[in-house]
Amino acid sequence: MFNYIVRRLLQMVLILFAISAITFFLFWATPANPALLICGKDCNTERIAEVNASYGFDDPLIVQYGRYMSGLVNPGGRELGSEGSQEHCSWPCLDRSLQNGLQVTDSIADAIGPTFWLATGAAVLWLVSGVLLGLLAALRKGKWLDKLSVGLALFGVSFPTLVLGYLLVFVFIVKGGLLPYPDQANSSPSAGLVPFFQFYILPWVTLALVNAALYTRLTRANMIDTMNEDFIRTARAKGLGERQVVFKHGLRAALTPIVTIFGLDLGALLGGAVITERIFSIQGLGKLSIDSVLGNDLPVVMGVVLVAAFFVVFANIVVDVLYAFIDPRVRLS
Amino acid sequence: MSTTASTEPVQPSGARDASAFLEVRDLHVRFPTDDGLVRAVNGLSFSLQPGETLGIVGESGSGKSVTSLAIMGLHKGSRAQVEGEIWLDGDELVSMRVEEMRRLRGNKVSMIFQDPLSAMHPFYKIGDQLVEAYLVHNDVSKAVAKKRAVDMLDRVGIPSPASRYHDYPHQFSGGMRQRAMIAMALMCDPRLLIADEPTTALDVTVQAQILDLMNDLQKEFNSAIIIITHDLGVVAQMAQKLVVMYGGRVVEAGDVRDIFYRPEHPYAWGLLGSIPRITGGGDRLKSIKGSPPSLINLPTGCPFHPRCDFRDKVPGDACVTDVPELLQIGGTPHAARCHIPSPERQRLFTEQIKPAL
Numbered sequence: 001m002f003n004y005i006v007r008r009l010l011q012m013v014l015i016l017f018a019i020s021a022i023t024f025f026l027f028w029a030t031p032a033n034p035a036l037l038i039c040g041k042d043c044n045t046e047r048i049a050e051v052n053a054s055y056g057f058d059d060p061l062i063v064q065y066g067r068y069m070s071g072l073v074n075p076g077g078r079e080l081g082s083e084g085s086q087e088h089c090s091w092p093c094l095d096r097s098l099q100n101g102l103q104v105t106d107s108i109a110d111a112i113g114p115t116f117w118l119a120t121g122a123a124v125l126w127l128v129s130g131v132l133l134g135l136l137a138a139l140r141k142g143k144w145l146d147k148l149s150v151g152l153a154l155f156g157v158s159f160p161t162l163v164l165g166y167l168l169v170f171v172f173i174v175k176g177g178l179l180p181y182p183d184q185a186n187s188s189p190s191a192g193l194v195p196f197f198q199f200y201i202l203p204w205v206t207l208a209l210v211n212a213a214l215y216t217r218l219t220r221a222n223m224i225d226t227m228n229e230d231f232i233r234t235a236r237a238k239g240l241g242e243r244q245v246v247f248k249h250g251l252r253a254a255l256t257p258i259v260t261i262f263g264l265d266l267g268a269l270l271g272g273a274v275i276t277e278r279i280f281s282i283q284g285l286g287k288l289s290i291d292s293v294l295g296n297d298l299p300v301v302m303g304v305v306l307v308a309a310f311f312v313v314f315a316n317i318v319v320d321v322l323y324a325f326i327d328p329r330v331r332l333s
Numbered sequence: 334m335s336t337t338a339s340t341e342p343v344q345p346s347g348a349r350d351a352s353a354f355l356e357v358r359d360l361h362v363r364f365p366t367d368d369g370l371v372r373a374v375n376g377l378s379f380s381l382q383p384g385e386t387l388g389i390v391g392e393s394g395s396g397k398s399v400t401s402l403a404i405m406g407l408h409k410g411s412r413a414q415v416e417g418e419i420w421l422d423g424d425e426l427v428s429m430r431v432e433e434m435r436r437l438r439g440n441k442v443s444m445i446f447q448d449p450l451s452a453m454h455p456f457y458k459i460g461d462q463l464v465e466a467y468l469v470h471n472d473v474s475k476a477v478a479k480k481r482a483v484d485m486l487d488r489v490g491i492p493s494p495a496s497r498y499h500d501y502p503h504q505f506s507g508g509m510r511q512r513a514m515i516a517m518a519l520m521c522d523p524r525l526l527i528a529d530e531p532t533t534a535l536d537v538t539v540q541a542q543i544l545d546l547m548n549d550l551q552k553e554f555n556s557a558i559i560i561i562t563h564d565l566g567v568v569a570q571m572a573q574k575l576v577v578m579y580g581g582r583v584v585e586a587g588d589v590r591d592i593f594y595r596p597e598h599p600y601a602w603g604l605l606g607s608i609p610r611i612t613g614g615g616d617r618l619k620s621i622k623g624s625p626p627s628l629i630n631l632p633t634g635c636p637f638h639p640r641c642d643f644r645d646k647v648p649g650d651a652c653v654t655d656v657p658e659l660l661q662i663g664g665t666p667h668a669a670r671c672h673i674p675s676p677e678r679q680r681l682f683t684e685q686i687k688p689a690l
Contacts, residue, residue, distance in 0.1 A: 229451065230446060230448060230451040230452040231451065231452055231453055231454040231455070233407065233446070233452070234446060234452045234453065234454070235454070236407055236438070237405055237407065237438055237439060237443065237444045237446075238438065238439035238443075238465065238466040238469060238517075239435050239436060239437070239438035239439035239440055239466075239469045239470060240435075240439075240465070240469055241435065241469075242410075249454055252454075252456055253454070253455070253456060256456075326456070327455070327456060328455070328456060328501040328503070329455055329501070329503045
């Protein structure tokens with residue numbers, strides 16, 4: 001088990017390396033010209049050359065990539081900038097933003113909090129509602145509750161996040177006045193629980209709806225399959241009460257595949273939820289990444305891509321290890 | 334209740350057989366489906382004494398497993414329509430309340446299933462599954478139940494039971510799993526044990542061990558056993574009484590010896606003819622032509638008539654129009670459901686069937 005985890009972590013480092021290289025070279029394969037951006041309004045050939053020299057955009061790509069990676073490989077971090085704007089950037093160093101000169105590591109650290117609360121809150125919401133609704137539907141298969149939940153699920157899946165988000169803002173904030181306008185100060189629970197929930201409740205609902213619908217369908221299908229299994233008949237033949245049959249024997253088996261998908265979904269979401277963050281002005285990784293892409297801000301693009309990739313790959317490892325604990329038939333080696 | 338089946342001379346519809354431990358009387362099980370009403374069991378009757386073993390044989394879809402699930406009360410709460418009476422030790426099970434039936438299940442009546450790999454929960458330890466079966470019906474501490482589980486694993490011949498207690502089903506071999514399944518069924522000392530194809534998923538050597546084990550345990554506990562199978566070899570080794578089912582009805586019933594040596598129903602002849610024999614030379618095995626009947630549209634009259642080779646022995650259209658009654662043969666418990674008169678059947682068997690077996 002220990003060996004397995006170590007091997008998977010080493011694999012993860014390799015994958016992240018590959019992703020960093022692909023992102024870096026793809027960026028330069030586009031017509032993006034960061035020097036032009038930095039150079040600003042009264043730009044001329046001389047200024048451009050100056051910028052290119054001071055940022056090292058003149059160097060061969062492989063040298064630039066090596067310089068960037070040195071901040072991640074070297075445990076001491078690296079020194080940034082030329083004379084006048086020199087600063088130390090400690091490990092893990094992701095360089096400085098071309099737009100605002102802030103160290104990317106710091107920007108990401110600031111953005112991770114809101115994204116984390118947004119993603120985990122929404123995940124809890126869709127997991128609980130999806131599994132509950134799916135379970136009820138499976139147990140009342142063919143009855144009105146089942147039809148209602150299947151209908152709701154269809155509605156949820158087909159309702160675009162973009163529309164739902166703005167609709168909620170309009171109804172609850174603008175027209176209804178039931179919730180305050182979003183204030184960044186409330187984006188962490190340290191601001192007090194009530195403002196925290198007021199800040200996140202609409203984003204959670206927006207983000208959770210699609211997955212809640214998917215999880216409803218998934219739980220329902222798994223549960224119906226499981227309740228037809230031989231071991232459920234055995235549990236009944238033992239004389240167990242229906243509650244034990246459903247929860248201890250049925251749900252346990254039906255939820256196993258959902259654990260896998262939940263881990264991967266949550267991992268992907270921790271990289272940032274672009275649309276939801278934008279609608280509700282949450283300063284998270286999604287907003288950071290969309291801003292950096294629009295601004296040709298290579299170091300920030302690299303940073304958010306690496307962080308998002310880390311969450312996805314890491315979630316994969318967690319799910320695989322977790323699975324071995326849930327399903328004794330899976331042995332890791 | 335339908336009148337065709339309930340007037341069978343073998344099990345008169347009047348007084349119950351008071352000595353019987355289990356008596357199934359005119360049992361009907363139907364499943365409404367989108368394609369129509371599936372008549373899985375149509376007027377089934379048989380009885381069983383304590384310590385006795387009854388074999389139920391028949392093709393797939395003859396109603397064997399549906400019958401066993403009806404005795405276990407496992408159709409309750411499903412869409413199945415169950416009619417008739419099932420008397421177990423003085424209690425009527427068909428009309429019994431769900432909660433009462435639940436208390437009998439796994440306790441007084443328990444069941445061994447066909448494929449022990451899929452019939453045991455893959456995520457729980459073997460031992461814990463046994464303990465669970467005991468704790469439902471016995472108000473004891475977990476430690477007592479655990480000791481009982483280890484004892485039972487030992488009884489069914491699982492080596493070092495205390496350590497195998499902690500194994501999961503997938504860590505057991507097929508034969509071991511079936512032993513564990515038997516141990517689980519026996520946790521509460523059931524008076525009636527229903528074994529639904531208990532050895533079908535096992536290879537032949539293991540099969541013999543399992544059957545021996547069941548025989549030994551029966552002697553020890555004096556429980557009644559119903560063994561459901563399509564393997565006549567298993568029946569010969571285990572059962573004293575035999576019921577041959579076809580299309581949800583009994584077509585022949587009696588002592589195992591009677592049916593093996595003096596079978597009277599053409600379907601039973603077909604079953605016996607399809608057993609491979611060591612002395613049989615290189616001839617191809619005989620199969621019964623055609624396929625089992627649709628339970629939605631059962632053939633009229635004798636349900637076996639489309640596949641029967643001996644219809645010309647019955648004058649007129651009786652085979653197609655009338656359901657034959659299950660009639661006793663010469664005052665013995667042996668009975669068959671066929672329009673051909675018994676002396677004629679005996680002659681056909683000795684002259685045409687027996688030489689070919």
